Amino acid sequence: MPSNSIAIPAGLTRYLQSAARIIFGFLVLRHGMEQAFAFPEASAAARMSFEGVIELIALPAGVLIMLGWFTRQTALLLAIGYIILFFVGPLTQGPFPHRNGGDPILLNGFFFLYLAAAGGGAWSVDRLRGRDSYDEKWAPIALGVLRIAAGCLFIMHGLEKFFAVGGGRIDRDIMTMRGLAGWLESFGGPLVILGLFTRPVAFILSGEMAVAYFRSWAPRGFWLSFQQPGMEASILFCYLFLFLWAAGPGAFSLDALWRRRSTETRTTRASTVPSNTPGGSL
Secondary structure, three states: OOHHHOOOOOOHHHHHHHHHHHHHHHHHHHHHHHHHHOOOOOOOOOOOOHHHHHHHHHHHHHHHHHHOOOHHHHHHHHHHHHHHHHHHOHHHHOOOHHHHOOHHHHHHHHHHHHHHHHOOOOOOHHHHOOOOOOOOOOHHHHHHHHHHHHHHHHHHHHHHHHHOOOOOOOOOOOOOHHHHHHHHHHHHHHHHHHOOOHHHHHHHHHHHHHHHHHHHHHHHOOHHHHOOHHHHHHHHHHHHHHHHHHHOOOOOOHHHHHHHHHHHHHHHHHHHOOOOOOOOOO
8 A cells, every 4th residue: 555554553544445445336336226127216327328338337347346356357447437427428418517417427437447556455355365456556646636536526516605606505604514514625625636634634524524414315214315416426425535534645745745855854864964973082
């Protein structure tokens, strides 16, 4: 795993990676069940459309992702499919992912792109078979891309609440739940994009999404609590930010730049301190 995960208890990053993988896989599986079995409800996508084909693929692929079996190959297939799906689907309905239903599609696409480089994590069949490998070159880059994509998607929810971007209701009152969420999203999103204070910010935002889910969506019942794209996105954001809290920012981050410069400064200072050698002059 990347060195920036050392500050977190050993192994926790891999476990949270597996937890996020299982949650993402389950929600993908649900779309496959809707298309194949019309359960828990029938899919709105025609079976022979691109979205319908992706949902059919999602049925076995979701099971494999949850098990962590052939993780990298399955994740790469899903990443390509979901990213293409966004362009041929939600993007044709408008430019704002938080309004056109594109949030969960893009979160899936970029998270699976990361798994294609990082593998299944601790709880995976691949690990039991000795086939789980972490790509030291590409995984940090994929993690950085995932972080930036998540931050860009997240900030749109804050801009909606602050400036009605996409047509949402404005609420800047920090004393209301919606207003407080807007402040967290408007300031937390850019920090995630920049990779600045990534771990504490990600932990706070994960908590925000947990509150949003249990307060607004969970009372509807299990299946109905992630029926709509916004409901599904709150779950995905929650587990993704919890994972970023452990994994750190990956590549392209101010945190990494700051840490690297601090290390170089300490190294330079250490090299300039004169050594106290025995036998010197009295």
